[in-house]
Amino acid sequence: MRKLILTALATTLFASVSAVSQAETINATVVAGHPPVFRWVRLVPEVFIPSVNKQLEGTEYTFNWDEQYGGSLAKVGDETEAVEEGLAELGVISSVFDPAKLSLQNVSYYTPFVSSDPDIVVETIDKLHDDNPKMLETWLENNLQYLGAPSGIDDYLLMTTFPVNSMEDLEGKKIGAPGPAVNWLEGTGAVGVSGNLTTYYNEIKTGVYDGVIVFATAALPGKLYEVAPYITKVGFGAQYAGSLAANKEWFDSQPEVVQQALLKAGDDFKAAYLADLNKAMVASLKAMEEQGATITEVDDAFRKQWADGMDNVAQTWAAQVDSEGKAGTEILKAYMDAVRAAGGAPVRNWDQE
Structure with a gap:
């Protein structure tokens, strides 16, 4: 056997x-x-x-x-x-x-001020x-x-070399932003410049930018707080x-x-x-503050002033995409409907104007 x-x-x-x-x-x-x-x-x-x-x-x-x-x-x-x-x-x-x-x-980058919850945006x-x-x-x-x-990207912030207390503080300032997020600066008086995380630090340090639109969990490892110590929580929103x-x-x-x-x-x-x-979102802001960054948050009136002062970039984007034979308007509505259904509270309902 x-x-x-x-x-x-x-x-x-x-x-x-x-x-x-x-x-x-x-x-x-x-x-x-x-x-x-x-x-x-x-x-x-x-x-x-x-x-x-x-x-x-x-x-x-x-x-x-x-x-x-x-x-x-x-x-x-x-x-x-x-x-x-x-x-x-x-x-x-x-x-x-x-x-x-x-x-x-x-689509989410053309619909700022919609939801600061990355779970909602990513899952949608x-x-x-x-x-x-x-x-x-x-x-x-x-x-x-x-x-x-x-x-998924956590709520975008404004990180600058100068304090931001009003819209007037942005007049003439050069602000770096990723791709379509440059559109978020329309109506603010700031000059938007397309950029990305791999170059932000040096461009702020050398004076090419006066600040950037960025998110906390990337700003911390990128050490952007060293060159742009003023962090303003505007509520641009989480992104895909x-x-x-x-x-x-x-x-x-x-x-x-x-x-x-x-x-x-x-x-x-x-x-x-x-x-x-x-886990990292709160920890990143805390760590940057401990490293000397000054963190402030705008009130609802400032946030609404910023959002309302923009052209309807979502509708412009949707029309352009439609003209290319793609479903811009359809996806814009589907996205906004889904975010609202998931509990998002847009400052501006881009699809309904």
Whole structure:
């Protein structure tokens, strides 16, 4: 009997070794323009990649990951092209820096003062991808497969080299802002300049900018409080800024078990991201204050004055997107309706004017 058992064990072991030896290794490069000090990049090696690896345990597939972060393969805003053209199989796509190619994904950036809750904004945008196929079309047009893993941004702040007590304080000041957020400065008297986190510190330090529109959880690791110590909580709102995506042709060529692992890992990334973000928001403001920053918050009248003084950038954006044959007006209404239904209280109902 013992001999039979040993023979059976040997046969099983041989089969297992053979299966492992025949396992297919999938080479995949994942790219991000930002460095891993930022959450939307850091959680790729911490959550997304381990989730994919874990799900594929016991299958015949394993991944060999090549991680290219911090602009080593593609700079901020160039990730879309890098993945689209197959230079990388996956990428952290910053849709906020690619508003022409990923127009519908930027709806939250054209609707400021809507909700400061990143959970509401992120879940709403992610669900729109499930409920409205037109949201996915913009990815597919660029040979990209949406994987979820949305990058949510906490409530945007104004960080400046000078105190802001009234709208008049902004007159003539040069303020850096990401992509479409430059529109938030219309009507304030400030001069909006398009920029991104990788350059803000030096541009403020050298006087190119007098301040920036940024969020606390990135301002802290970026040490922006050292050069822009005046933090004004205006209530611009939380935002959706991008997602993980894969090269569509590469994704379609993968077996279903691998595709499902990638999509499930996107969900795991989202859950971990929001949990981490919510913990970090308060801590980041506290840490910057402890490092010498001065934090103030505008009152409701100031916030409403700012919002009402802007052109209706949402309607302008929607009309432009409509003219390109995409569903700008439809997505604007769907987004605003969903935010209101989730408990958001917009300072200005952009879709209803």
